[in-house]
Amino acid sequence: MxxxxxxxxxxxxxxxxxxxxxxxxxxxxxxxxxxxxxxxxxxxxxxxxxxxxxxxxxxxxxxxxxxxxxxxxxxxxxxxxxxxxxxxxxxxxxxxxxxxxxxxxxxxxxxxxxxxxxxxxxxxxxxxxxxxxxxxxxxxxxxxxxxxxxxxxxxxxxxxxxxxxxxxxxxxxxxxxxxxxxQPQHRDTLLAELFEQIGRKDEAIVLRESALHATNPDAHEYLTKAQALIHAYLDIGDVDAAERELFKAIRATREEHDEEIQSLLGDIYVARGMSLAAHA
Incomplete structure (x- = not known):
């Protein structure tokens, strides 16, 4: 006992x-x-x-x-x-x-x-x-x-x-x-943070996707999880995937959180410009 x-x-x-x-x-x-x-x-x-x-x-x-x-x-x-x-x-x-x-x-x-x-x-x-x-x-x-x-x-x-x-x-x-x-959404968020730190970024993205999908769009942490996923895609240079997730977040949050959305748009714009310059 x-x-x-x-x-x-x-x-x-x-x-x-x-x-x-x-x-x-x-x-x-x-x-x-x-x-x-x-x-x-x-x-x-x-x-x-x-x-x-x-x-x-x-x-x-x-x-x-x-x-x-x-x-x-x-x-x-x-x-x-x-x-x-x-x-x-x-x-x-x-x-x-x-x-x-x-x-x-x-x-x-x-x-x-x-x-x-x-x-x-x-x-x-x-x-x-x-x-x-x-x-x-x-x-x-x-x-x-x-x-x-x-x-x-x-x-x-x-x-x-x-x-x-x-x-x-x-x-x-x-x-x-x-x-x-x-609480799988919190579990997967914690594991994603760990995997990112030890260099397992692809697995971290899968976990962040899982955490986001398990979170109600009305929950206050939904956009936080969406931001983390978008930045994870930007970190590996997948600007297209980051853009897709941003549009999903805009639809899911009914265009609320305008300041955060504008900030993400700016990050994607910069990443897109850097990607184009690298391939010019």
């Missing part, structure tokens, strides 16, 4: 979430959102201590282990087991030696992977720990972590710490697929 922790966020956590939505989503915002994720679990009764942190005082409960997602590949299992061993060693020594502290981007990667790997009650993943999240607050916080990690954390890892980037990318994909299975 898994041990359940119930997320019932207090007002100060909700207020911090709202504030994060309003700030620039830059690298410091990732650290801020991870801190909110930590406090959310702590508020639910789950204390998380990472391997580089000072071990708790005598008598404090042992820290929870990182969770291994069911069906994880052998390299992911080995990676997480090594993290758990290192954390247990830090606990036994009651201190962390300076040379054992990983660089900031790896610390952020480990924190991010932990939060993305924790299964919620609505997930098909199972483990010894389940986070009951009836309001979806923790899941929403983790979605922000996902997006910030894709944009600001994954690129430096891919450049300097390839092994960690593979592990993080796998955790990101697993989170989107398992925790957002009930």
């Amino acid at each position: 898994p041990l359940s922790f119930f997320v019932r966020p207090h007002e100060h956590l909700v207020e911090e979430y709202r504030n994060i939505l309003l700030v620039d989503w830059n690298p410091p915002a990732l650290e801020r959102t991870l801190e909110l994720a930590h406090h959310t679990l702590y508020d639910a009764g789950l204390h998380v201590m990472f391997r580089w942190a000072q071990a708790p005082a005598s008598g404090s409960p042992r820290p929870q282990h990182y969770i291994i997602p069911p069906g994880a590949s052998d390299d992911v299992v080995e990676y997480i087991n090594n993290l758990n061993k290192q954390k247990a060693e830090a606990f036994r020594k009651r201190r962390t030696s300076p040379d054992s502290v990983p660089p900031p981007e790896i610390r952020l990667a480990e924190e991010t992977a932990f939060h993305l790997s924790v299964p919620s009650g609505g997930s098909f993943r199972r483990s010894e720990i389940i986070i009951e999240d009836p309001t979806g607050f923790y899941r929403d916080v983790r979605s922000i972590v996902f997006r910030l990690a894709v944009e600001h954390l994954l690129p430096p890892l891919m450049q300097h710490h390839v092994t960690h980037s593979y592990f993080l990318a796998g955790s990101l994909a697993e989170f989107a697929r398992s925790e957002w299975d009930d």
